[in-house]
Amino acid sequence: EPEVTQTPSHQVTQMGQEVILRCVPISNHLYFYWYRQILGQKVEFLVSFYNNEISEKSEIFDDQFSVERPDGSNFTLKIRSTKLEDSAMYFCASSILAGSYNEQFFGPGTRLTVL
């Protein structure tokens, strides 16, 4: 069964460093998403991406964040200058069509630890 994959599973970085989190969505899906979940808290929407551009973004997704689909398979989230409060689990998801009326498939997540 096709699945969303994410790398790395765990990333440790120093505050102020740039990190890139990688995702490979399911191949025939058109919508891609990033969410984050701080330990013990709820899953928070960051951004949705369709047709090579951002479709929606949340207040969390400020200028420190960017997303890219550099080739036909990868979908990346970049955090330019990490802060302690960026420590969280980051989930990538994809769906065939817009996620509100379609099942979203989530990856296993990348745990980001900022020291």
Next chain:
Amino acid sequence: SQKIEQNSEALNIQEGKTATLTCNYTNYSPAYLQWYRQDPGRGPVFLLLIRENEKEKRKERLKVTFDTTLKQSLFHITASQPADSATYLCALDVASSASKIIFGSGTRLSIRP
């Protein structure tokens, strides 16, 4: 302000009973509402989607209702099993583009044998 509330942080029930979880929302008008399961350290897994013009949806032992007047969805697991123990999340759409989905904080369900 806009809110999604899952009004039980934790629910503990006996195996075999029906678990009922609640999702309430305010100041949203979702066209769709979804339920997901999340196990510790894992990503959410889609369970069911219900549209605003549907009152009820079923899938095996799962049943979801959606009352747009009460602004509430109920999620039922019948004949519950210890393997159903997980956190259950409701999610709804909040933008006309249908690609911004907001999750509730979840209800942690424990089924004791």
